[in-house]
Amino acid sequence: MLYLLLYGWYVWYNVGMYIRTIQRKNKDGSVVRYIQLAHNQWDPQARCAKAKVLFNFGREEEVDREALKRLVKSINRFLGPGETLRYEAETGAAPLKFITSRPLGGAWVLDRLWEELGIKGVLETLLKKRQYKTPVERAIFAMAANRALDPMSKRGVEEWVKEDAVIPGVEEIPLQQLYRAMDFLLENEAELQKQVYYSVANLLNLEVDILYFDTTSTYFEIEDEDEDGGLRRRGHSKDHRPDLPQAVIGLAVTRDGIPVRCWVWPGNTADISVVEQVKKDLIGWKLGRVITVLDRGFNSEDNLRCLQRAGGHYIAGEKLRSGKENTVQALKRGGRYQTVRDNLEVKEIVVGNGEARERYILVRNPEEAARDKARREKIIKELEEQLPHIKTHAKAVCELMAHPVYGRYLKLDSRSLPKIDRAKIREEEKLDGKYLLRTSDDTLSAEDVALGYKQLLLVEDAFRTLKSRLELRPVYHRLEDRIRSHVLLCWLALLLIRIAENRTGQTWCSLRATLQRMQLGEFSGTAGQVRQRTETTPAQKQIFKALAVKEPPLLFSINPTAKKNA
Structure with a gap:
């Protein structure tokens, strides 16, 4: 009974679907007519029904009007809520057959963000210098979207695009085109990351006065490591797999958790040896006053001096049990703690005088x-x-x-x-719940130093996302260039989902589950073929609104079959 009521409501709702003709007058006085599919929708503010265009067919002279009428008649009798679509197809109660359906919502949202953040524009600008005949930008987007929605090998991406996903602007991408796109991505790695940062920073008005930097490692399921100079080498494993070759990955993020840039180094690279390259790579990025926040593994004197060159500053963690003279003095120094946000107590300590002066912040979490x-x-x-x-x-x-x-x-x-x-x-x-910080910036309050260091957890969370949700590992690629490109794709995917999470206040797991319930159905019959999506749910409407993303069109394509002459 409920089904009959729902279906009856939907048929009544769509009974106003019709073919209409609009016209436009050119400057030379000629008139061009266009065919549209529309239906009347009640406007509560105007208190009258208004025409809502569902699909544009193009110029009147290029369209078989009678074929359209037959197909629209079939649509009116058939298309409805998701369950109705499948029911009508299975019972044979309608002239259209349900062929297949694929998830639409996730890829649609990622594609809109991809364009809004300027990533599409940056890639297209870089591609103008090359004479590619294949859709390289779409291939890169498809691989990044796959990381966010359903991570798999590049060979799997080929089938995923063709059979299991709706990637706007492309129906299929052969494997060789995916590999070619990965090569292009790596060739333009530095310029791409720089231009994407400019675009995202301007669009979101990012505060990039503090960068949080850390490294992680990802291992490979192989026994033999690469020769000297190769990427897959054994080293200190943060995944607790010292028996396997690995690569070291570095990531810098903003105070909002937005990834700014990523790096890839050989697996035997020590953390303390990468800071100079990170500092060098970010020169010229117009970051203004940059205070780099580093974990305890990076706070060698050479690294800290490197960060202070060209006016940079740092907040660095100090090992409480290092035995360093200044650290011991800082821990012994008396004074009262000041309670700040996030359940933290802070105490400022200055050790030494003149050029030997060092500023420390002792932090305690009860x-x-x-x-x-x-x-x-x-x-x-x-x-x-x-x-x-x-x-x-x-x-x-x-x-x-x-x-x-x-x-x-x-x-x-x-x-x-x-x-x-x-x-x-x-x-x-005496050390319970405490950690010691050292900073070169005297303008930061003790509270800002403590909370700034606590934000380093954003990098750790980004690494967890890379390894779990985006499945950075296992890496299926053998060639070093493809491995580096794979990390870049993960970085692009992380950028998209971080923006989505920040705007909605929801985790990506929750967003992905809700969005992927929006399906694009394909139907076929004697009157033609139609591709229509399912109705937008309230939860999906809320996500689209929070992300400022326009909903997909209800009808994606309508292809009528011309009637044969007797």
């Missing part, structure tokens, strides 16, 4: 302090249970003393047996 205390008490309890059973076996003693967790709280007694170091526990208690 909630994290409670967690540190609970973790330590659990470890001590486990040690108190284990130690009575430890014998004088040298190997067992060595293993326990070298343990990365337990060894920190142990020392050897007069019998060379491990025992709990109570003095060390008291020292550790």
Whole structure:
């Protein structure tokens, strides 16, 4: 009964669908007529029905008007809400057959953002210098959209575009065209990232006075590493896979989590060796006053001096247990904490005078302090249970003393047996929930320094997105250039989804699930072929509004079949 009511409502709603002719008068006095498909829609403000154009067929002399009338008659009897479409096709109650449907909403939104952010325009400008006959820009977009919507190999992308997705402006892209587009992408890597940054920064009015930079690693499912100079090398693995060759990936993001630029280095590259290249690559980007925020792994004196060249500044994390003289003095210095946002307490400390003067901010998080205390008490309890059973076996003693967790709280007694170091526990208690920051900028408040460093988590979140949602790994490519291009595609996809998340306040997982429920159906019958999307749901309307993206047309294409002469 519910189905009959819904279907009856929809037929009534669309009973006004009709073919109409409009005309335009040229300057020479000639008149051109165009054929449109329209239906009457009630305007509550004007309190009357107004014509809404559903589809433009083109000039009157180029259209078979009678064929259109037959097809529109079929549409009026058939097309309705998504469930009705399939039901009518399966029951044979309508003259059109349901052929197939593919997700539309996700690719449509990404394509609109792609164009709005200027990425399409940048690529088209770069392509003017080349004589490509293939849709390179569409191929690059298709691969970036695939990363965001349904990550797979490039061979899989070929079939995905043809059978499982709706990519505006293209029906299929052969594998070789995808590879050719990847080569073009890498050839223009530096200029592309720079121009995309300019376009995005101007459009979104980004505040790029602070950059957050960090690195991660991604491994390859191969046994042998590349020779010297190659990209796939063994090194310090942040994925805990030291047995596999890897590449090191660097990422710089803004305070809003918008990725500004990415880098790829060989897997044996040390973090502290990349800062100079990052600084050099960003020269000339018109970033204004840049304060680079670095994690503890980057704060060598050489790196910090490099960042201060050309007027740059830094906020860098300091290792609390490094033993450095200035660090020890900063931790011993007395003074009151000031409570700031995000449950943080800060204390400003200055060590030294003149050119040797260093500014530190000691930060304490009470909630994290409670967690540190609970973790330590659990470890001590486990040690108190284990130690009575430890014998004088040298190997067992060595293993326990070298343990990365337990060894920190142990020392050897007069019998060379491990025992709990109570003095060390008291020292550790003083560090609960604390971290130490060092900055070269005296104009930043202690609160800005603390909150700025906390935003470094944006980079870590971006890396998690790259590895999980965008499936940066596994990398199927063997050639180094293709690997680098693959990372660039992931960067483009990350840029799109970060914009979408920031504007809507929703996670990409939620956005993708909602948008992909909008399907484009294909129907065929004796009167012709039609491609129509499903109705926009309230949740989808909300997303389109938040993103300032226009909804897709209800009817994508109408191809009537001409009636054969008897």
